[in-house]
Amino acid sequence: PATAVSDSQIHLAWSASATPGVTYSLFRSTASGFSPSSTNQIASGISGTSYSDEDLSPSKAYYYLAEALDTNGASPASNQASATTLACTFCIMKISPTNASVDSQITVTGNFPSAQGNGAVWINGVRANTISWSANQIEAYVPASATSGELTVIANGVSSNEQPFIVLTPAVSAITPTSGPVGTTLLIYGSGFSPEQGGGGVTINSLRADVVQWSDTKIIVTVPQNATSGPVVVTNYNTSSNGKAIFTVTKP
Numbered sequence: 001p002a003t004a005v006s007d008s009q010i011h012l013a014w015s016a017s018a019t020p021g022v023t024y025s026l027f028r029s030t031a032s033g034f035s036p037s038s039t040n041q042i043a044s045g046i047s048g049t050s051y052s053d054e055d056l057s058p059s060k061a062y063y064y065l066a067e068a069l070d071t072n073g074a075s076p077a078s079n080q081a082s083a084t085t086l087a088c089t090f091c092i093m094k095i096s097p098t099n100a101s102v103d104s105q106i107t108v109t110g111n112f113p114s115a116q117g118n119g120a121v122w123i124n125g126v127r128a129n130t131i132s133w134s135a136n137q138i139e140a141y142v143p144a145s146a147t148s149g150e151l152t153v154i155a156n157g158v159s160s161n162e163q164p165f166i167v168l169t170p171a172v173s174a175i176t177p178t179s180g181p182v183g184t185t186l187l188i189y190g191s192g193f194s195p196e197q198g199g200g201g202v203t204i205n206s207l208r209a210d211v212v213q214w215s216d217t218k219i220i221v222t223v224p225q226n227a228t229s230g231p232v233v234v235t236n237y238n239t240s241s242n243g244k245a246i247f248t249v250t251k252p
Contacts (some may be wrong), residue, residue, distance in 0.1 A: 001081055002062070002064055002083035004083045004086050005052075005086075006085070006086055007059070007086045007087060007088035008058065008085060009053065009056065010062055010064075010083045011050065011052050012050060012081065013050040014049050014066055014078065017070075017075075019068070019070050022070050023070075024044075024047075024049075024066055024067065025044040026042050026046065026051055026065070026066055027065045027067075028040055028042045028053065028062055028063065029063050030060065030062060030063070033080070034063060036065050036067060057085065057093065058085050058087055058088035059084065059087045060084065061082060061083070063081070064080065065077040088110070088161075089111055090110075090153075090155075090158060090160050092109070092152070092160050092161055092163050093109050093110040094109040095107070095108055095109075095163050095165060098165060098166065099168055101191070101192040101216055101236075102146065102198075102237050103141055103144070104142050104195055105131065105140070107137060107138070108121055108153065110160065111135065111136065112135055112160070113135070113155045113156065114135040115133075116130065116133035117156060119133065119153065119156070120140075120154060121151065121153055123142065123165055124148065124151075126146045128140040129141045138153065144237045146167050148164075148165065148166045149164075149165065150162035150163065150165070151164070168192030169192050170191075170234040170240060171190045171241055171242070172188055172190040172234055172241045172244070174189045174190070175188050176189075179247065179248035179250050180223060181223070181249065181252040182225055182227055182249065184222070184223040185220060185221075185222060186221050186222070186223055186247065187219075188220070188221065188232060188245070189217065190218075191216070193215065193218075193219055193236060194236045194237070195215065197211060197214040198236065198237065199237070200234070200236030201235055202219060202233070204221075204224070204230060204231075204232055205227065205228045205229060205230025206230070207228070209222060209223060223247070230246065230247070231245065
């Protein structure tokens with residue numbers, strides 16, 4: 001049988017095979033009626049007759065199959081077992097989006113203390129600036145020094161479960177035009193620039209360009225006086241793009 005023991009753990013148990021030397025493999029899905037495969041296998045080589053499946057989402061149904069393996073190979077899959085994890089009282093259930101640039105707004109959905117108090121969202125150990133807080137939803141800005149890692153909510157000295165979060169860094173995908181004289185209006189496309197410029201900037205062959213417009217995915221600059229041909233680099237919060245986009249400065 002499968003038995004939920006918490007909001008993130010299900011305990012599985014089964015009858016031992018009469019064949020000596022048997023080991024077991026376990027398979028899990030969130031859809032009933034699934035077939036075992038390498039993509040849904042969660043454990044193998046189990047010599048006992050029980051297993052604890054951990055780090056699951058709260059209030060969610062999970063379905064399981066088991067196979068016994070001996071020197072002759074694997075047995076047919078067992079009957080399906082299922083259980084639904086318990087509801088959580090303090091946990092993250094969803095982050096939207098799951099990746100964002102610095103200063104972007106994110107929404108964390110779950111179950112939290114109704115009053116914020118000293119509560120906050122933390123991204124890989126960096127406290128995020130809270131926009132709003134309720135028992136089921138928190139809105140916050142990705143902080144300037146955040147890096148990719150685990151996102152958690154901490155309130156009254158207690159931490160929620162962790163969820164992975166990716167902090168996007170500047171990446172230039174295209175520039176247009178790719179050549180022109182000083183004074184040319186240059187459009188830079190990409191991602192992770194950050195919604196607000198802040199202390200960010202653009203350089204052309206290491207010379208800073210004048211920013212006309214800035215958004216998370218598009219920047220407009222003017223090619224500065226004394227500019228020379230070279231890489232176009234976007235920098236924000238001490239992180240820079242890779243400089244693979246090249247702009248050629250031509251004579252008027």
